[in-house]
Amino acid sequence: MLLQFDDGTRFASGAAPFAYRPATADERYPRIHLPIAVSGFEASAIVDTDGVFLLCSPDLGERLSLRLTDALAVEEIHWRNQTFSGTLHRVEIVLFAEQGENLPLEVTAFVPRLQPHQVWSPEFPLILGMHGCLEFMRFAIDPTDDTFYFGELGQPHE
Amino acid sequence: MSAKINSRPPSKIPPPPIMFRVRYIDGTPDATRGSLEDLPFLDLGTLARQLVSRADIDFRQFASALTLGTMPDTWTTGVPASPALTAFETALETGDFVVGESAVSEEKSAEDLVRAIQSALAEGAYLYARELSAEGARRYPEHVLLGKYARVLAPPRVIRKEIAKKTDLRLNRDWIMQNGDAYRGKWIALRNGELRGAADSLRALFDGLNGDKDVFVTKVF
Numbered sequence: 001m002l003l004q005f006d007d008g009t010r011f012a013s014g015a016a017p018f019a020y021r022p023a024t025a026d027e028r029y030p031r032i033h034l035p036i037a038v039s040g041f042e043a044s045a046i047v048d049t050d051g052v053f054l055l056c057s058p059d060l061g062e063r064l065s066l067r068l069t070d071a072l073a074v075e076e077i078h079w080r081n082q083t084f085s086g087t088l089h090r091v092e093i094v095l096f097a098e099q100g101e102n103l104p105l106e107v108t109a110f111v112p113r114l115q116p117h118q119v120w121s122p123e124f125p126l127i128l129g130m131h132g133c134l135e136f137m138r139f140a141i142d143p144t145d146d147t148f149y150f151g152e153l154g155q156p157h158e
Numbered sequence: 159m160s161a162k163i164n165s166r167p168p169s170k171i172p173p174p175p176i177m178f179r180v181r182y183i184d185g186t187p188d189a190t191r192g193s194l195e196d197l198p199f200l201d202l203g204t205l206a207r208q209l210v211s212r213a214d215i216d217f218r219q220f221a222s223a224l225t226l227g228t229m230p231d232t233w234t235t236g237v238p239a240s241p242a243l244t245a246f247e248t249a250l251e252t253g254d255f256v257v258g259e260s261a262v263s264e265e266k267s268a269e270d271l272v273r274a275i276q277s278a279l280a281e282g283a284y285l286y287a288r289e290l291s292a293e294g295a296r297r298y299p300e301h302v303l304l305g306k307y308a309r310v311l312a313p314p315r316v317i318r319k320e321i322a323k324k325t326d327l328r329l330n331r332d333w334i335m336q337n338g339d340a341y342r343g344k345w346i347a348l349r350n351g352e353l354r355g356a357a358d359s360l361r362a363l364f365d366g367l368n369g370d371k372d373v374f375v376t377k378v379f
Contacts, residue, residue: 017331022379025343033334035327035374042324044334044376052284059360072310076280090310092317096324104317108310125360125377131284136314146331152316 002100003140003149011138012149014097019044020146023124032141034148036126037094038109039064043125047139047148051129052077054093054109060125061111066091077110086112095150103150108132268298275307287311326350330374338378347373 003011019033023046032047038056041064045054056064071087088110095103112120128134140149266274271294278287288311294301295308329351337353345363347354347370354373357363367373 017328019331019334019338021334021338025379027379033376035324035330037321042374044374057360063360063364070306070310072306074279075276078282088310090312094321096321096327098324098327102321102323104319104321105314106317107314108312123377123379125375132311133314137316 011151012100012140013151014095014100014103015147015149016096016098018141018146018148025123032148034128035096036128037096038126039066039091042096045126045128046124047134048127049130049134051127052110052131052133053088053129054091054107054133055127055129056109056111057120057123057125058112058114064091066109066111071111074110077112084110084112084114084118086110097150103137103152105133105137268294268301268304271298272303272307275304275311284311288313326374334376334378341378343377343379345375345377347375349373 002013002015005011016035020030021033022029023031023033033044034047036043036045038045038054038060041060043060066087066089071089073085074088075085077084077086088108090106091109093105093107095105097103112118114120136153138149138151138153141147142149271290275287275290275294278284278290287307291304291307291311294304298304326349330348333348333351333353334346341356344356344358345360346356347363347367349372354370355363355366357366360375363375
């Protein structure tokens with residue numbers, strides 16, 4: 001059942017099962033892995049409320065063939081004490097729902113352009129950050145059955 | 159559950175009160191102090207940016223100290239006093255920081271704004287970059303690059319379109335939870351809870367799928 005406020009209005013419009021596993025070879029702690037689509041490509045994304053934008057790994061960015069005409073070159077983006085150059089894009093993503101409705105969103109994505117000495121150490125293909133990505137939606141998790149609830153912001157109901 | 163529905167994101171948690179002083183090293187003995195708690199802000203990055211843009215002190219040092227809570231008792235700057243610094247001092251003394259004040263001064267050119275947006279992005283002041291780009295696009299609607307910045311950096315928005323429901327989300331999730339350890343470091347493709355391919359790279363994975371695109375892809379750890 002989807003979450004509701006006291007007056008019956010919905011907190012969440014959709015819910016999806018998430019996998020709870022580490023996101024890199026070096027991590028000891030699990031993260032929330034959600035099924036999403038980016039520009040029609042279905043893949044797993046980890047939720048990073050400390051992050052910014054939708055971070056796409058370089059190989060996934062290449063696979064998505066994001067239009068370079070719409071890209072904005074950025075010299076520096078900081079992620080977890082590292083600095084990357086790359087491009088910013090406006091992309092469509094979908095949060096898939098098992099219960100309720102899918103949630104299609106337009107968000108800001110960053111695709112790093114690695115220098116010869118750099119590696120994409122986050123390793124994971126997609127990272128859903130807060131600013132530019134999750135910041136204008138509701139979400140909640142139920143750890144008893146690993147369900148991620150999500151919904152768009154609604155109208156005031158008081 | 160009891161909560162209020164808002165059409166805006168929730169407000170940020172205010173920073174702890176930090177007392178600080180600004181002093182100049184050009185021989186001017188002036189010092190000033192104020193409380194950051196009283197200042198309007200969107201987030202620490204934006205706040206720091208707004209303060210520093212008035213004071214011409216080093217943004218990165220300032221933002222770092224602000225974020226880490228290591229603001230020195232005395233902030234020393236190598237730039238001479240200027241009208242901006244004077245305004246900064248006055249604002250600190252009176253608490254007269256204007257909420258909602260335009261981030262873009264009237265005399266800034268479109269190129270100035272582009273540089274300011276790029277600088278804000280490099281400094282991690284993402285909200286400020288969004289604010290600048292939106293105002294720049296309003297002020298210079300014919301400027302292609304400012305329009306692009308405004309579009310790309312705009313807040314996320316919900317799209318009204320029908321997307322077919324997926325029926326294998328749980329099957330794929332369960333497969334990863336049960337079998338993932340055997341594929342650590344690999345890219346895998348799943349459909350309906352069945353493994354369709356595994357490879358060391360995304361490119362090799364798709365080469366092995368022979369054009370089959372209707373799969374769910376992830377890297378497993």
